[in-house]
Amino acid sequence: MNILTIPLRNTRKKWVKTLLLLVVFSLGVTSIVSLNYVSSVVGESLEKKLTAFGANILVMPKSEKLTVSYGGFSMGDMLLGVTDLSESEVMNKVTSIELKDRIAVVAPKLVAMAQVDGATVGVVGVRWEKEKTLKGYWALNGEYPTTPDGVVVGSKAAARLNLKQGDSLELGGAPVTVSGILFPTGSDDDSVIFAGMDFAQATFGTPDRVNFVEVAALCAGCPIEDIVHQLQEALPDTEIQALQSIVKQRMYSVNFVKQLILTVSIIILFIACCMVGVTMLSSVNERIKEIGLMRSLGFSRKGIFGIFCFEAMIIGIGAGAIGYLGGFALSLEVLKILDMAEDTTLSFNGGDMALTCLFIVGVSVLSAFFPAWKASSIEPSEALISL
Amino acid sequence: MLEAKNILKTFHSEGVVTHALTGVDLTVNPGEFVSIVGRSGSGKTTFLNVLSTLLAPDSGEILYGGEDVTSFSAARLNQLRQKDFSVVFQFHYLLPYLSARENVLLPYMRGLAPVSKDAKLRADACLERVGLAGKGSKIPGHLSGGEQQRVAIARALVKESTVLFADEPTGNLDRETGESVMELLADLKNDGLSIVMVTHDDEYAARADRVIRMADGAVV
Ligand SMILES: Nc1ncnc2c1ncn2[C@@H]1O[C@H](COP(=O)(O)OP(=O)(O)OP(=O)(O)O)[C@@H](O)[C@H]1O
Ligand SMILES: [Mg+2]
Numbered sequence: 001m002n003i004l005t006i007p008l009r010n011t012r013k014k015w016v017k018t019l020l021l022l023v024v025f026s027l028g029v030t031s032i033v034s035l036n037y038v039s040s041v042v043g044e045s046l047e048k049k050l051t052a053f054g055a056n057i058l059v060m061p062k063s064e065k066l067t068v069s070y071g072g073f074s075m076g077d078m079l080l081g082v083t084d085l086s087e088s089e090v091m092n093k094v095t096s097i098e099l100k101d102r103i104a105v106v107a108p109k110l111v112a113m114a115q116v117d118g119a120t121v122g123v124v125g126v127r128w129e130k131e132k133t134l135k136g137y138w139a140l141n142g143e144y145p146t147t148p149d150g151v152v153v154g155s156k157a158a159a160r161l162n163l164k165q166g167d168s169l170e171l172g173g174a175p176v177t178v179s180g181i182l183f184p185t186g187s188d189d190d191s192v193i194f195a196g197m198d199f200a201q202a203t204f205g206t207p208d209r210v211n212f213v214e215v216a217a218l219c220a221g222c223p224i225e226d227i228v229h230q231l232q233e234a235l236p237d238t239e240i241q242a243l244q245s246i247v248k249q250r251m252y253s254v255n256f257v258k259q260l261i262l263t264v265s266i267i268i269l270f271i272a273c274c275m276v277g278v279t280m281l282s283s284v285n286e287r288i289k290e291i292g293l294m295r296s297l298g299f300s301r302k303g304i305f306g307i308f309c310f311e312a313m314i315i316g317i318g319a320g321a322i323g324y325l326g327g328f329a330l331s332l333e334v335l336k337i338l339d340m341a342e343d344t345t346l347s348f349n350g351g352d353m354a355l356t357c358l359f360i361v362g363v364s365v366l367s368a369f370f371p372a373w374k375a376s377s378i379e380p381s382e383a384l385i386s387l
Numbered sequence: 388m389l390e391a392k393n394i395l396k397t398f399h400s401e402g403v404v405t406h407a408l409t410g411v412d413l414t415v416n417p418g419e420f421v422s423i424v425g426r427s428g429s430g431k432t433t434f435l436n437v438l439s440t441l442l443a444p445d446s447g448e449i450l451y452g453g454e455d456v457t458s459f460s461a462a463r464l465n466q467l468r469q470k471d472f473s474v475v476f477q478f479h480y481l482l483p484y485l486s487a488r489e490n491v492l493l494p495y496m497r498g499l500a501p502v503s504k505d506a507k508l509r510a511d512a513c514l515e516r517v518g519l520a521g522k523g524s525k526i527p528g529h530l531s532g533g534e535q536q537r538v539a540i541a542r543a544l545v546k547e548s549t550v551l552f553a554d555e556p557t558g559n560l561d562r563e564t565g566e567s568v569m570e571l572l573a574d575l576k577n578d579g580l581s582i583v584m585v586t587h588d589d590e591y592a593a594r595a596d597r598v599i600r601m602a603d604g605a606v607v
């Protein structure tokens with residue numbers, strides 16, 4: 001028996017009120033916890049899906065443009081210092097930066113021109129595995145090449161050159177076979193022929209040389225500027241370009257959901273706090289004579305303050321624990337309904353639960369501060385005569 | 388031992404000014420039983436509250452053990468209320484969710500330290516003294532009005548204080564129960580407790596060592 005006996009007994013005696021408060025508060029915590037869990041899982045998979053829309057960072061050789069003119073007569077631009085990139089070097093450097101976990105795929109490109117039946121067409125050397133990941137939206141009539149001399153032809157190029165799956169042709173003097181035709185993508189991909197990197201390097205350039213490298217980074221949670229900065233440091237002789245609009249759009253969709261959920265969570269929490277505050281305030285008014293009596297027995301203001309804060313703490317612990325468990329269970333259910341239960345990393349976490357409880361207790365006690373303060377500032381004689 | 392000097396108290400509420408105490412003096416000697424009588428509204432309760440430190444006067448001194456309690460810090464006032472001064476009200480003010488015994492022990496539940504064994508023994512003795520042995524586990528709602536008031540007296544006794552202030556302790560009780568409460572007070576006085584009691588009952592008042600009569604906020 002000590003001062004805590006008083007709030008404990010009161011909570012038990014007024015169990016209906018306590019239970020109602022607990023139910024409402026717990027429901028609030030449940031919705032907050034499940035909203036956050038579900039959103040983090042959905043956000044993660046959304047991020048993964050968003051990478052399917054291509055690269056957001058370009059790694060290019062540094063180049064300087066010099067406009068040449070003589071006597072006011074422009075003779076056009078001259079590109080100085082254009083060098084190719086070393087594929088192996090870029091791949092190594094890119095995959096060893098600090099934020100490497102945020103990089104989803106690195107796809108090197110070698111661009112060349114070739115003559116097919118007297119027509120000029122662009123040939124792009126790619127690493128098939130990387131390209132497939134980068135361009136998840138690609139769809140083929142046919143299949144990806146399995147041999148080094150297989151090529152994939154863009155839809156416009158196929159129409160122009162009258163090519164179809166299984167056709168043979170020569171590129172830069174070497175024979176190749178069309179293994180698939182791309183469905184229209186609405187991008188530059190439609191007008192070119194994609195060849196395997198090794199074939200392209202052997203036919204059009206030198207081994208290990210590429211023209212530029214496309215990088216897809218997951219950027220909902222991290223600033224793209226940091227990745228660009230780190231890439232620039234790793235590859236000082238190249239030009240790193242972030243395709244800001246794509247990045248921003250991706251971050252926007254993910255962040256929008258997160259922000260929406262944060263706002264809803266705060267509103268729910270605020271309502272729960274108001275509930276606790278109002279209940280405590282009415283409890284203080286109802287027990288004003290008790291408070292006066294305890295003060296007449298020598299209870300300090302701090303003691304009275306503590307009694308009410310402790311009651312809020314009991315509610316907070318209960319609501320935090322029940323709410324967390326409820327929220328966790330609800331998240332699993334919701335993810336099951338969303339058919340995302342498999343690709344989740346959601347597992348029960350005691351630390352999270354303790355943290356949630358601690359936070360909810362803090363919020364609950366904070367909501368009881370004003371009522372508790374009011375209770376502690378009542379003068380004993382006034383409290384005893386009040387109605 | 389307890390001395391009130393020239394106590395003034397004025398209430399201002401909703402534009403009405405009430406001069407509740409207009410210069411009251413009183414000395415209570417150790418072991419003395421003083422009763423205060425007077426018409427309703429004469430300032431008896433106000434005076435008792437000032438004496439027991441539950442209400443701060445506008446001016447005047449209350450000397451206890453040679454010190455002016457009106458200038459005490461909050462901490463020292465709490466100490467005084469914890470130990471030396473006990474108050475019994477017309478209404479019992481028992482906490483409904485604690486048993487009779489726990490209510491008696493309430494003065495010892497001030498802090499985080501658990502109630503001592505010694506205090507528990509004393510609480511049982513006090514309950515026995517007010518004639519409630521064996522009823523300690525009942526909650527106030529299951530006790531009669533007289534029993535409730537006696538629990539409240541036991542709560543005042545358990546502290547073994549030096550002064551007991553009682554504001555119409557028999558006000559809510561029938562004659563017979565009131566009588567038993569008065570006998571208890573007489574008993575306590577014989578044990579050396581100083582008692583200041585406000586009452587409307589002239590017969591009960593007459594049992595005190597001294598009767599003070601108040602009118603319009605002053606002793607007459
Ligand atoms: N908190 C207060 N605010 C305003 N006026 C008050 C307050 N307390 C007492 N009074 C006024 O002070 C005067 C004295 O009140 P007090 O309660 O001391 O009378 P009393 O002698 O105890 O009366 P009763 O015998 O009816 O209990 C009354 O006129 C009352 O209206
Ligand atoms: Mg009165």
